[in-house]
Structures are given as C-alpha cells and as structure tokens.
Amino acid sequence: MMALTEHTMRLRVRYTECDPMGVVHHSRYFVYFELARTELYKLNGGNHREMEKEGVFFVVASVDCKYIKPLHYDDLIDVTVRVTRTTRAKIQHEYQIFRDGELMAVGHTTLAMISKEGKIILIPEKFHIGF
Amino acid sequence: MMALTEHTMRLRVRYTECDPMGVVHHSRYFVYFELARTELYKLNGGNHREMEKEGVFFVVASVDCKYIKPLHYDDLIDVTVRVTRTTRAKIQHEYQIFRDGELMAVGHTTLAMISKEGKIILIPEKFHIGF
Amino acid sequence: MMALTEHTMRLRVRYTECDPMGVVHHSRYFVYFELARTELYKLNGGNHREMEKEGVFFVVASVDCKYIKPLHYDDLIDVTVRVTRTTRAKIQHEYQIFRDGELMAVGHTTLAMISKEGKIILIPEKFHIGF
Amino acid sequence: MMALTEHTMRLRVRYTECDPMGVVHHSRYFVYFELARTELYKLNGGNHREMEKEGVFFVVASVDCKYIKPLHYDDLIDVTVRVTRTTRAKIQHEYQIFRDGELMAVGHTTLAMISKEGKIILIPEKFHIGF
Numbered sequence: 001m002m003a004l005t006e007h008t009m010r011l012r013v014r015y016t017e018c019d020p021m022g023v024v025h026h027s028r029y030f031v032y033f034e035l036a037r038t039e040l041y042k043l044n045g046g047n048h049r050e051m052e053k054e055g056v057f058f059v060v061a062s063v064d065c066k067y068i069k070p071l072h073y074d075d076l077i078d079v080t081v082r083v084t085r086t087t088r089a090k091i092q093h094e095y096q097i098f099r100d101g102e103l104m105a106v107g108h109t110t111l112a113m114i115s116k117e118g119k120i121i122l123i124p125e126k127f128h129i130g131f
Numbered sequence: 132m133m134a135l136t137e138h139t140m141r142l143r144v145r146y147t148e149c150d151p152m153g154v155v156h157h158s159r160y161f162v163y164f165e166l167a168r169t170e171l172y173k174l175n176g177g178n179h180r181e182m183e184k185e186g187v188f189f190v191v192a193s194v195d196c197k198y199i200k201p202l203h204y205d206d207l208i209d210v211t212v213r214v215t216r217t218t219r220a221k222i223q224h225e226y227q228i229f230r231d232g233e234l235m236a237v238g239h240t241t242l243a244m245i246s247k248e249g250k251i252i253l254i255p256e257k258f259h260i261g262f
Numbered sequence: 263m264m265a266l267t268e269h270t271m272r273l274r275v276r277y278t279e280c281d282p283m284g285v286v287h288h289s290r291y292f293v294y295f296e297l298a299r300t301e302l303y304k305l306n307g308g309n310h311r312e313m314e315k316e317g318v319f320f321v322v323a324s325v326d327c328k329y330i331k332p333l334h335y336d337d338l339i340d341v342t343v344r345v346t347r348t349t350r351a352k353i354q355h356e357y358q359i360f361r362d363g364e365l366m367a368v369g370h371t372t373l374a375m376i377s378k379e380g381k382i383i384l385i386p387e388k389f390h391i392g393f
Numbered sequence: 394m395m396a397l398t399e400h401t402m403r404l405r406v407r408y409t410e411c412d413p414m415g416v417v418h419h420s421r422y423f424v425y426f427e428l429a430r431t432e433l434y435k436l437n438g439g440n441h442r443e444m445e446k447e448g449v450f451f452v453v454a455s456v457d458c459k460y461i462k463p464l465h466y467d468d469l470i471d472v473t474v475r476v477t478r479t480t481r482a483k484i485q486h487e488y489q490i491f492r493d494g495e496l497m498a499v500g501h502t503t504l505a506m507i508s509k510e511g512k513i514i515l516i517p518e519k520f521h522i523g524f
Contacts, residue, residue, distance in 0.1 A: 015150060015300065015310075016158065016293050020204055022151040026453040027427075030420035031278050038277065048277075048336065060419040064457035070511070073151055074310065118463070146431065146441075147424050157322040158292035162409050165289075169408065179408075179467065191288040195326035201380070205441065249332070277412060278420065282466055284413040335413055 005083040007040035013075040023070035030063060033095040033107055036079040055116035065107035075099055088122045136214040138171035144206040154201035161194055164226040164238055167210040186247035196238035206230050219253045267345040269302035275337040285332035292325060295357040295369055298341040317378035327369035337361055350384045398476040400433035406468040416463035423456055426488040426500055429474040448509035458500035468492055481515045
C-alpha cells in the first residue's frame with residue numbers, strides 16, 4: 001500500500017495557547033506541527049506506543065519556522081504536513097498553517113531515530129510508513 | 132535530622148505563563164505549587180529520579196485553589212508550601228502565593244503513592260522525608 | 263430560547279500534555295475544563311471577543327479537581343460541563359472526564375466577573391447565556 | 394552607556410517542561426530563549442510594560458533550533474543569548490544552551506516591530522537598548 005505523504009489537520013486555537021499580546025506564542029506552532037505529523041503517521045498505520053515498546057524513538061534534530069501573520073484565539077486553522085525528504089538517517093517534513101486559505105506560517109522539522117540507550121540509529125524500514 | 136515541613140520559593144512570572152488577559156492562567160498555579168513542593172522535597176534529601184528507579188511514584192489525588200488577586204507578567208512572587216497532614220496513605224500540602232507580602236492565592240494538594248503497576252500503595256517511611 | 267446548561271466535548275490527549283510519567287499533568291485538566299465550558303458558552307451564542315470589547319471579563323475565583331484514574335497520550339476523552347449554580351455574583355460549573363464511559367476525574371470552577379478596572383461586578387443578565 | 398549584547402541566564406528544567414520521553418519538548422527551548430533574551434533586555438534598562446503602553450511590540454518573525462543532546466528534568470542549564478545583527482527593521486539573536494559546559498542546543502530568532510494596528514514598523518532608536 002502506498003503511504004500517504006501529506007495530510008491536513010484542522011485545529012481551533014485554544015485560549016491557553018495565546019500570550020498577553022493575544023496571539024499564539026511562537027513556541028506553540030511546533031505543537032501544532034507535531035499534531036499534524038502524528039496524525040499523518042497514524043493514518044499510515046503508525047503507532048507511537050508500539051514504537052516505544054520496541055525501544056526506539058523519533059527525536060527532533062532541528063526545527064525552523066517563519067511567522068507570516070499572527071494567529072488569534074478561536075481561529076480555525078489548517079495545518080498541512082508534507083514529507084519532503086527521507087533518508088536512512090533522517091526524515092524531513094514541511095508544514096504550512098492556513099487560515100481561510102491564507103498562509104500564516106511555514107516550518108520544517110528534521111527527525112532522527114535513537115535507541116533506548118540514546119544512540120542515533122538508522123531508521124528501520126518498518127518505521128518509514130507515513131514518511 | 133528533623134525534616135523541614137515548610138519552604139518558600141521565589142519565582143518570577145514568565146511571559147508564556149500569562150494568557151490574553153495578561154494574567155497568569157489559573158491552571159499554571161499548580162505548576163508553581165509543584166515547583167515549591169519539589170524544592171522542599173529536595174531540601175530534605177529527596178530525589179525524584181531515585182524514586183522513579185524504585186518504581187514508586189507520587190501521584191496527585193486532588194487539588195484546589197482559591198484565586199484572590201491576579202498575577203501579572205514579570206511579577207516576583209513567593210510560593211510557600213507547608214505539609215499539613217501526613218498519613219500512611221496520603222500527604223497533604225497547603226500553598227500560599229504572596230506578592231510584596233500580599234496574599235494572592237491559596238491552594239492545596241493531596242498526594243498518594245502508586246506502584247509501577249499503577250496500584251495505590253502505602254507510602255514507605257523513607258519517602259516521608261520532607262513531609 | 264432556553265439556554266443549554268450542559269455540554270460534552272470530545273478531545274484527544276496531546277503528547278505535550280503528558281509529563282515524564284506518561285500521564286496528563288494534573289494542571290492540564292483545567293485546560294480541558296475550560297475548553298468544554300467555552301464551547302458551551304459559544305453554543306449558547308456567547309462570544310468571548312465581544313465580551314472583551316465591552317470591557318468585562320470572567321475570572322476564575324476558585325477551582326478544584328479530584329483525579330480518579332490517569333489519562334494517557336492519545337486517549338480519547340469526553341469532557342462534560344454542567345452549570346450547577348448561578349447567582350448575580352458567581353457561576354459554578356461541574357466537570358466530569360470520561361474515557362470509554364469510565365469516570366476519570368471530577369472538577370469544579372467558580373467564575374466571577376470583573377470590570378476593565380479589575381473590580382468584581384455583578385454579572386449582567388446578557389452574560390448569563392449558557393449558564 | 395554601552396548596552397550589553399550578551400547575557401547568560403541559569404535555569405533549572407521543570408518537570409512540566411518534559412514530555413513522556415522524559416526530555417524537554419523541542420517547543421520549550423524557545424521559551425528558554427525568550428527568558429534569556431528578556432533578561433538581557435531588562436539588564437539594558439528595557440521595560441516590556443512600557444513598550445506595550447507606547448503601543449509597539451516586538452514580534453517573532455522567524456526561529457530555528459538545532460538540538461544536539463537532550464535536556465532532562467532537574468538539569469541545571471545555562472542559556473546564552475547574543476545579539477548577532479541589528480538593522481532598522483530587524484534584530485537577530487543567537488542562543489546556546491549549555492549543561493556542565495557542554496553545548497546542548499543552538500538556536501536563532503529574528504524579531505521585528507509592529508504598531509498597535511499590526512503593521513511592521515522601523516524599530517525606534519530607543520528600543521535598540523540591549524540589542
């Protein structure tokens with residue numbers, strides 16, 4: 001079965017995600033990105049708990065984000081995640097956040113895999129689902 | 132050695148702890164309480180990591196808080212924690228938050244202990260330090 | 263039109279809401295409660311932004327929660343909110359969190375209203391919608 | 394007076410900043426960065442509240458972070474912030490997180506200034522303190 005490489009998740013901005021300026025704090029965008037990426041992973045049959053049982057973990061090696069327009073409390077947003085590059089060592093994703101079709105932010109993450117001992121390892125084929 | 136049963140921790144309110152109304156969100160007070168309680172525990176020689184290695188955990192069974200005056204970004208606050216009751220099954224703490232000597236909030240937590248299997252257990256004597 | 267006095271909101275536990283013990287941190291339950299209460303408020307035609315424009319705000323005067331069983335990452339939960347008491351000065355809500363029909367936690371909040379100057383005021387009739 | 398262009402802030406990792414893998418969630422590093430940058434700003438006489446009264450705000454235009462080694466609960470860390478570039482339109486900072494002298498993460502932020510109406514504006518000279 002072909003794995004999905006793109007997914008869009010609809011979210012509503014929560015009150016506690018906004019700062020005293022009334023906008024979503026820049027750190028919170030990475031939580032939105034993670035929610036969309038995890039949902040893509042699950043749509044492809046991935047199971048976070050199973051992975052932990054096997055003693056391997058995805059870790060975030062690097063991130064970036066460019067903020068175009070601010071997000072406010074109660075905004076309905078669409079978070080798109082797309083696999084942009086997969087190697088034996090790393091998986092890269094790109095994210096876009098839209099509100100009413102307008103692009104509000106763009107970000108990227110690079111994931112690597114570590115063993116229970118915390119060593120970087122090659123990513124087993126079976127965990128390439130969804131990526 | 133007599134264990135301390137009271138401790139005051141000084142904290143500065145962080146920007147990301149405040150909501151769009153510009154005040155500390157009510158849920159965050161429990162993070163402040165936990166910081167003060169943990170510091171009391173460490174002052175008495177307690178070690179959170181050791182406890183986890185033994186496979187026992189303190190869990191929060193109940194909490195409450197009364198909010199008297201709001202806390203704002205950059206406020207310097209004193210969080211006082213006091214052991215108010217210790218039994219074989221539960222430990223109760225009371226917390227007060229002061230700003231410039233004025234009482235801003237009062238809260239309580241009740242802790243119980245669980246085994247690795249998630250069962251409620253009696254609290255071993257050795258973990259009564261600090262309580 | 264009769265205002266709704268009860269509402270249930272379905273939520274999925276997010277990874278970042280869980281602590282190193284793998285369970286939802288006790289402080290986060292109040293965020294779930296708020297999400298359900300806000301949704302009830304909106305279902306009754308309430309509008310948070312409008313309220314802020316009028317210069318009045320609901321503030322949380324007190325909270326409590328009893329934790330029965332822990333919530334884990336990816337759990338699908340139902341958060342029920344119910345108005346339990348309304349006076350000119352205060353509105354009380356009760357919350358229950360269920361997972362697969364099992365009661366996991368019970369909490370309460372008491373809201374009061376303040377003016378832009380931060381004074382406690384009587385709650386105007388128009389803001390009793392949803393309560 | 395010469396403004397400081399670098400500052401190191403010591404922090405202790407909080408329990409609620411760690412995720413179920415027992416490490417600080419990647420989104421939280423930006424909160425640490427902000428704490429150090431804000432402290433640098435205050436050391437140079439900057440005042441966040443004053444700025445808000447004037448109706449201008451710093452907003453985060455872009456961020457990035459490279460995670461080298463994970464941070465754990467109770468780790469004592471040193472967060473160094475350094476102004477790396479200042480123009481009339483933008484201010485760039487670099488951040489490094491150290492634990493026991495070992496480099497754990499490196500990040501960057503670019504700040505811009507907006508008016509109360511949300512328009513990007515040139516940064517007044519008086520707000521260049523600390524930068």
